[in-house]
Amino acid sequence: MEIYSTEEQQVEAIKSFWKEYGNSIIGGAAIGLAGLFGWNTYQDYQREQAEAASAAFESAMNQVGATDQMTKAVEELKLAHGSSAYADLATLTLAKAAADAGNLSQAETYLTEVLATIDADFKGLVQLRLAKVQGAQSKMDEALATLAGIDNEALSAQTNELKGDLLRQKGDLAGAREAYLAAQAAGGSQELQMKIDDLAN
Known part of the structure; x- marks a missing residue:
């Protein structure tokens, strides 16, 4: 490691180092901060979406027994949060309600729809x-x-x-x-x- 004998030499070395690497350091720090901000923003968005999907699912499930209202609530849930597990669970609930009502053709349609999107771990059950x-x-x-x-x-x-x-x-x-x-x-x-x-x- 180079030893600097005077304070002036140390200052000159720092200036030289900063001149050569300063832009890279500032740029790297800016990229790091932007990445951190972006990740936090994405995490917040994901959490908000999950909470909204959960609330929509709960609203749909409150309509169990009122088939038309439940169907409408589930369709709205699928439009807003179609890629969430809540959409699959809600559609499975519709399928059960249809089967219980004797509408087997409709139940088959719902189950076939869920098969295209449900997590592989649950596919066999569907x-x-x-x-x-x-x-x-x-x-x-x-x-x-x-x-x-x-x-x-x-x-x-x-x-x-x-x-x-x-x-x-x-x-x-x-x-x-x-x-x-x-x-x-x-x-x-x-x-x-x-x-x-x-x-x-």
Whole structure:
């Protein structure tokens, strides 16, 4: 490290250093501050959007039981916050309400819509619900195709049990038995043994 013997030499060295690197230091500091400000602004915006989506979701859920009002509230939520998880949850609620009201076609539409946007971790559950709705409409082949698309080991028992139910309705008793046994091996419900035994009668 260079040693400066006099105060004048130290001052000259500082001036020289500042002349050579001053603009870079100021520019770097400005960029850093701008980045920090931008990040904080973005974080604030994200928080505000999440809070607004949460409030819109709560408003929509307060309309449960009043189908038209709930549908309108959910559509407004999807327009304003379509990319949020709240939009998917609200649409799933609409699907359940439609299914409970016997409007299976509408429930299928909502579930299909959610499949395009929902987080991968929850996709299998939506596919399972969709397959049930399709099966209830006697769309057996579509329901089986939906089940075939489920790639979630945790849902193996439920998936295979529903597959067995659908194949049984189609008259494929051997296929139904195979699916029930797979569901049983995956730790399915106690009712599975009754279903398996019933196929032998």
